[in-house]
Amino acid sequence: MDCLFCKFVSGEIPIQKVYEDCDFIIIKDIAPQAKNHFLAIPKQHFKLLSEATEEQSLMVGKMLKKISTLTKELELENGYRLVINQGDDAGQTVFHLHVHILSGQKMGWQPA
Ligand code: 5GP
Numbered sequence: 799m800d801c802l803f804c805k806f807v808s809g810e811i812p813i814q815k816v817y818e819d820c821d822f823i824i825i826k827d828i829a830p831q832a833k834n835h836f837l838a839i840p841k842q843h844f845k846l847l848s849e850a851t852e853e854q855s856l857m858v859g860k861m862l863k864k865i866s867t868l869t870k871e872l873e874l875e876n877g878y879r880l881v882i883n884q885g886d887d888a889g890q891t892v893f894h895l896h897v898h899i900l901s902g903q904k905m906g907w908q909p910a
């Protein structure tokens with residue numbers, strides 16, 4: 799399977815990690831949409847929440863909670879936004895589930 803994020807996770811493509819544990823990594827997005835734009839990427843490959851196993855679903859919950867504790871590393875002090883694009887209408891371009899973490903500035907709301 800040719801998956802960019804699996805290659806980041808395995809180290810086949812070296813990438814600087816902001817955080818890593820046994821479940822997921824956090825990296826900086828290559829095309830930031832806010833002052834800080836990180837991607838939390840599970841180590842297991844799955845595309846959609848609707849396709850996640852029970853174990854993967856629990857891991858996503860743990861991952862979201864862990865993100866909320868990385869206040870200094872991710873500059874979360876004044877609030878932040880989490881986005882999970884799912885499928886075509888949302889504009890998902892990498893088909894390995896990931897959470898966008900946007901922080902460090904006031905944000906508006908632009909659905910389109
Ligand atoms: P999606 O559109 O699937 O929700 O998000 C994919 C994200 O991956 C985009 O924000 C895009 O900028 C980011 N991305 C794509 N290729 C790379 C890369 O090679 N390195 C990094 N750090 N981010 C990438």
Ligand code: ZN
Nearest residue numbers: 801804843894
């Ligand atoms: Zn993958």
